[in-house]
Amino acid sequence: MKIATYNVNGVNGRLPVLLKWLEEEKPDVACLQELKAPNEKFPLEAIEKAGYKAVWHGQKSWNGVAILSREHEIEEIGRVLPGDPDDVQSRYLEAMINGVLVVCLYLPNGNPYPGPKFDYKLSWFARLEKRAKQLLDFKTPVVICGDFNVMPTEIDVYKPERWVNDALFRVESREAWFNLVGQGWTDAVRKLYPDKVIYTFFDYFRNAYQRNAGLRIDHFLLSDELVPKLKAAGVDHHVRGWEKSSDHCPVWIELRK
DNA sequence: ATGTCAAGAAAATCTTGA
Numbered sequence: 001m002k003i004a005t006y007n008v009n010g011v012n013g014r015l016p017v018l019l020k021w022l023e024e025e026k027p028d029v030a031c032l033q034e035l036k037a038p039n040e041k042f043p044l045e046a047i048e049k050a051g052y053k054a055v056w057h058g059q060k061s062w063n064g065v066a067i068l069s070r071e072h073e074i075e076e077i078g079r080v081l082p083g084d085p086d087d088v089q090s091r092y093l094e095a096m097i098n099g100v101l102v103v104c105l106y107l108p109n110g111n112p113y114p115g116p117k118f119d120y121k122l123s124w125f126a127r128l129e130k131r132a133k134q135l136l137d138f139k140t141p142v143v144i145c146g147d148f149n150v151m152p153t154e155i156d157v158y159k160p161e162r163w164v165n166d167a168l169f170r171v172e173s174r175e176a177w178f179n180l181v182g183q184g185w186t187d188a189v190r191k192l193y194p195d196k197v198i199y200t201f202f203d204y205f206r207n208a209y210q211r212n213a214g215l216r217i218d219h220f221l222l223s224d225e226l227v228p229k230l231k232a233a234g235v236d237h238h239v240r241g242w243e244k245s246s247d248h249c250p251v252w253i254e255l256r257k
Numbered sequence: 258a259t260g261t262c263a264a265g266a267a268a269a270t271c272t273t274g275a
Contacts (some may be wrong), residue, residue, distance in 0.1 A: 009262080009263080009275085010262090010263060010264080012263095012264095013262090013263055013264080014263090034275090036263075036264070037264095060264090060265085061263095061264055061265065061273085061274085062264090062273090062274070062275090109274080109275060111274090111275080117274095149275095203260085203261080203275090204260080204261035204262055204275095205259080205260040205261055205262095206259085206260055206261090244262095247261090247262080247275080
């Protein structure tokens with residue numbers, strides 16, 4: 001089973017790019033972030049025509065997440081990250097697909113640091129830790145993937161010294177990441193490529209893609225049941241070079257049956 | 258501080274978030 005995550009940066013504005021990528025790579029499951037569209041403007045018809053079933057949780061202008069499945073049925077498990085009834089941002093979706101609990105998330109960016117947005121990021125991370133612990137206790141195969149808006153280590157940043165006070169690389173954000181992973185999760189891409197420079201995001205500014213000035217912020221976390229099944233992982237780097245592309249690349253893993 | 262995008266409000270540019 002091939003599972004992908006892709007921050008599409010506007011599901012309608014960049015729909016041709018999404019459809020071209022789905023047609024080319026045909027992932028079994030695709031987790032999308034930053035739909036930037038309310039529920040009623042989700043392009044279901046085009047996605048069904050591309051061969052996918054979908055569950056989604058949209059929001060006007062910002063955020064929004066979706067999970068697509070080609071072959072298997074999708075059973076939605078939840079669309080809210082527990083822990084804050086006042087949080088109305090659409091950033092979290094859980095679905096059961098082919099016996100795997102798939103979590104699609106769009107973690108808050110958190111800039112500027114310091115400030116209320118950074119505080120929101122950390123509190124969101126704390127809520128995620130709680131939910132992730134529950135998921136581990138289910139003893140079922142779980143994949144948590146999406147745009148975590150965190151570069152875990154220096155190898156994940158083209159110029160680490162420039163990013164020390166950015167919310168994506170602040171020590172608090174990285175600590176939160178490692179606390180989460182420390183529960184017993186495996187960073188799938190790093191498991192297969194411990195030392196390789198791998199980027200999943202390139203800013204629109206200053207020709208970041210052409211200069212390979214990237215970040216690794218889109219991740220897959222696997223529960224123990226799935227680690228022995230991890231067959232391959234990669235980044236569809238070339239998609240970032242397409243016209244009207246998102247600033248993120250699709251990232252994927254392949255699991256043995 | 259800068260740079261590039263898209264969506265939304267509003268009425269052709271400006272604001273916002275990333």
